[in-house]
Amino acid sequence: MRRREWLAAAAALPAYGCAPALAPVEGGFAGPSPERGHLLRATRVGAPSQVRRARLVIAGGGIAGLAAARALRLAGVDDFVLLELEDESGGNSRAGRLAGLDCPLGAHYLPVPGDGAHHVQDLLEEMGLRRRISGRWTYDERHLCHSPQERLYFRGEWQEGLLPAHGIGAPTQAQYVKFARLVDRASREARYSMPAGTTTAPAHLALDAIPFAEWLGREGLDDEHLLWYLDYCCRDDYGAGIAAVSAWAGLHYFASRHGFHPPGEEGERDAVLTWPQGNAYLARGLAAPLGARLHASRVVTRIEAVRGGMQVDAVDPLSGVAERWDALHVVVALPVFVAARVLASPPYFVMQAARATRHAPWVVANLQIREPLRDRPGAAPSWDNVPYGSAGLGYVDAGHQRLDPRPAPTVLTWYLAPGESARAQLLSAPWTHWRDLAAAELAAPHPDLPGKLQRVLVARYGHAMATPVPGTRARLRAVPLHGRAMSFAHSDWAGYSVFEEAFTLGHEAGVAAARAVGARVPARLT
Structure with a gap:
């Protein structure tokens, strides 16, 4: 508007x-800073004024890059640096x-x-946010969202929960129930998990091929309140509504977490962890052990394979000073469109992802x-x-x-x-x-x-x-993210951006990088 x-x-x-x-x-x-990011396309960087060495370089300090750094530390690899564009790492979690x-x-x-996100569970245990008491995992109540959790301003007053419920009428309630049954059916046909991992189930790929709005229309779901709520959920998690995201993404929102529960039916939303600073609480916890290995205010301008390893060029946007890092391996924890620009010889799958990712x-x-x-x-x-x-x-x-x-x-x-x-x-x-x-x-x-x-x-x-538009899951299901000299880690490789995906992809890239340089990776990290 x-x-x-x-x-x-x-x-x-x-x-x-x-x-x-x-x-x-x-x-x-x-x-x-948009201006800082745009330096990559607007500035011609001169020859580096200094050349430095590290066993590994992580390009990008969002959640994926921070997770890769944690995995390297836990694998006993200390000789690495993380280059971050902004003054503080954390990406969307600042x-x-x-x-x-x-x-x-x-x-x-x-x-x-959930149990599918066991690397995230390990992080929360490490940070003291969860622990086992009498054989059961419990979370620190101070960090769980306090009640009341959510409300909707609807028809001139506030109601509990975000699904329109007050005075909606029988036809709306019937469509709520129908959608709940469809979510349950989809979960039985093919398991949904968070993180999603590589999707190969035919049922998932069929849903991935069409927009969520089209699927809803096929199923006869047209109630304005239901459609508003589903559109809100997709905008909230994916940055785009039901007309843009795939039917897989629309169902995954519910089937991978708490399901869908019509008013009056039993069911609880998943508990959430939150802090006044949001997920920066987690990002800062991940960054704290890095010390001098974290180099903020670095615009990565070039990543290139050379004889004997990799070269990474970066520039300080404040001083204009350019530097070069020689390394054995690089973890590219950058958005795909940035990776395609800075890689001297980007692989085909990177170029394809950069063109297709919205x-x-x-x-x-x-x-x-x-x-x-x-x-x-x-x-x-x-x-x-x-x-x-x-x-x-x-x-x-x-x-x-x-x-x-x-x-x-x-x-x-x-x-x-x-x-x-x-x-x-x-x-x-x-x-x-x-x-x-x-x-x-x-x-x-x-x-x-x-x-x-x-x-x-x-x-x-x-x-x-x-944004997980139709075709995203099919395109990303067989991408080779880990190689001898480079590993890729960013939520873009999941096709949508949530903490569990970014952290898991970063952790896996860190483990692959540690192995690539000859480190012995403990079994608990895999």
């Missing part, structure tokens, strides 16, 4: 929902700070991992609220709060995990997946554009928000995450 359309929509709200004029608000951009409160600049939670842009705005907001009737304030029918994805309350239950000033983190056509706007629009969109959307459930807004930090991600 254009800014004037959003403001017109806000002006058209009923009188009780009209937003007062914005108070003077400070703010600006935070998070990843954090900011407003009013003395940490807040996420991207990913903000991790579902309690990336969703994202906007994350952190809004500092100077005093507690008034609330609409219904369910109590929750961690995740979503207005029905909104273009955005709602907000999470960065103060929700506080132990003091009294209302207090806080930071609300608002998410928007504006679609691929908005990528250019991310670069051209001022930060106030995104502030106004967030304030207009949230003024419906919180009409006093614009008057209580103090400061806004806006993070922009031009290529935030791969």
Whole structure:
């Protein structure tokens, strides 16, 4: 939507929902630097001023790169470096700070991992987040999302949960039940897991071939409330709606985790781990042991196989100083379109993936609220709060995990997946554009928000995450990610971006790299 359309929509709200004029608000951009990333295509880098050596180089410090570094450490390989574009590693799992409160600049939670994500389970055990008590695995209650967890602003009031439920009528309820049965059927036909791994089941590949919206139409699912909810879920996890993502992705969202439970039927959502700073809690925990091996503010410009090993060129965007690293092996933990650009001789599968992978842009705005907001009737304030029918994805309350239950000033983190056509706007629009969109959307459930807004930090991600469009699983199922001189690790190789996928791919690349340089990898890492 254009800014004037959003403001017109806000002006058209009923009188009780009209937003007062914005108070003077400070703010600006935070998070990843588009200018720094674009140096790769805009700058001609000169000869390196210094040549350095390491046994291994990891290019990219997102969750996959950090997971690869952890695997190398655990395999006893210490002679490696990690080159990170930004000033802080973490990729989409970085954090900011407003009013003395940490807040996420991207990913903000991790579902309690199932047995398929055993490498993630090991990480959580290592970080003290889970432990075995009386023979059962338990998670530290301080890090599990506090109740109430989520609510939906629907028909003028808040309801518990995000599936529209109040006054929906029998036809809507019947379609909810039908979709639940279809999710169960799909799970029985071919197991869904997180991480997904290599999909070869014929049932999965058939669903991967068509859009989710087309599959829903074939099954006679056309209720507006169900379709809104499914579209919201896909936008939330994949950055694109039911018309863009594959039917495999739409079903995987439910079948790999908590299923789908219509109102009134038994079933619990999976518990989630969350922190005020979001998944930066995990990213910083992964980065802390690296010390001097982590080299931030490095734009990787070239990766090339040479006699005796690999060469990696990088430039410091602040000083302009270029450096070269000689290594035996490189873990390429970069988005596929970046890998295709920096590899001197990219393999065919990298070029194919770069051409075929679609990336969703994202906007994350952190809004500092100077005093507690008034609330609409219904369910109590929750961690995740979503207005029905909104273009955005709602907000999470960065103060929700506080132990003091009294209302207090806080930071609300608002998410928007504006679609691929908005990528250019991310670069051209001022930060106030995104502030106004967030304030207009949230003024419906919180009409006093614009008057209580103090400061806004806006993070922009031009290529935030791969979108699992039809054909993604078929294209990626036989990709050779690990070779003698290079290993590839990034959530792009899963076709969608979640922590479990990025971490597992990074861990596996780290193990493969350790073996490639002759390290003895402990069995527990495999």
